[in-house]
Amino acid sequence: MGLGTLTTFQAYQVFISSVLLFVAQLDPLPENFDNHERKACRSLFPGPTRWMTPGCLKEFKSFNFPRELPDVQALATAAKARIVRFECASSGGLNIEQRAHALDALSFNDQCSLAQFSWVSEWRKHSFLIHLRDADQALKVQLANGRGHELKLNLRLGWQGRISTLFHGQTRFTAQLHLRRKLDRWVLQTLPGRRLPRVERTLDAISSLVNPRVLSSYIRLLCNGWMTSRRFQGRGFCSFRCGVQEDSIEHFSKCRMVKSYFRRSLDLHPPDQGWELDHFLCMDVRCDLMRSNNGDEDRFSRTCRRRAFGCYALYIPYNSIRHVSVDAVDFPDVFDHFVKNRELGVDQCGGLSV
Secondary structure, three states, X not given: OOOOHHHHHHHHHHHHHHHHHHHHOOOOOOOOHHHHHHHHHHHHOOOOOOOOOHHHHOOHHHHOOOOOOOOHHHHHHHHHHHHHHHOOHHHOOOOHHHHHHHHHOOOOOOOOOHHHHHHHHHHHHOOHHHHHHHHHHHHHHHHHOOOOOOOOOOOOOOHHHHHHHHHOHHHOOHHHHHHHHHHHHOOOOOOHHHHHHHXXXXXXXXXXXXXXXXXXXXXXXXXXXXXXXXXXXXXXXXXXXXXXXXXXXXXXOOOHHHHHHHHHHHOOOOOOOOOHHHHHOOOOHHHHHHHHHHOOHHHHHHHHHHHHHHHHHHHHHHHHHHOOOOOHHHXXXXXXXXXXXXXXXXXXXXXXXX
16 A cells, blocks of 8 residues: 555554464464465565565664564464463463363374364364464573573563563574675675674664654665666666666766755765765765764754655655656755755754754
């Protein structure tokens, strides 16, 4: 529906994961759940192939984003453990261990038919008692390894969400690894070992100064998620009518039309040679030098904010041009209106207000 990243995260949690987890309190997830989740993420977060993966979406808060995709597998295990721990607690609990042991010791007499024996045997392997016992044992293993001592296990309110963090082992550090790989694919002047730290500093600086949609568009830019012709192995002319036969993020960082928009509307002055793409991705050394020499953290944050918003103000009308809802001739006026009237105010000093 094109709701945006933040609203899509919220809609997924309300309409998808909550319904699925209601059933997952007793039943296991399907064996092909990863394939279904991957297809759902491609539909809900459209873009070029593998610009973003489900594992990264489950760690989206590591990008300083306010929401992330629920880890349904971890939450399903935590939900079963919650059932074992708190269900019928006033009556002594469910006694899952004893019930599961009795189920394993179930025997049949001579009066049982072959069909009945086959049905009971198959049902016993997939009984909810077995799944609850397995979840409880998995939790005990995590606690035996020394994890969870800070989770306040004696509190029932929010217990499932806290315990689910113990089962996030498969997706930990996936977002940082994915972003590092994406940054290494860019032809940048910044050394590979310094790219991710600079991006993380920029994300930390702008996270409290911009709307989530601006932050989302900046993350999409870093992950090469724009629907450019180059991204789909094509050529095409520049969408901003500069006359160059290339439609790519690398070209946009050097495009004379884009540079003029940034100078006029955002008071940004991209370098002339070499560092254009680093500047476009908000990771060139000029910001670092400015911060270290002047010690003005607020100025550093505002500069990063303007750059991130410039990418956002470029990305949204670019999609409009791609969908033929805005003509490239009208793009300068659309860009100026987008910057001045929709998101940012201009202070008396000519800079962008915080």
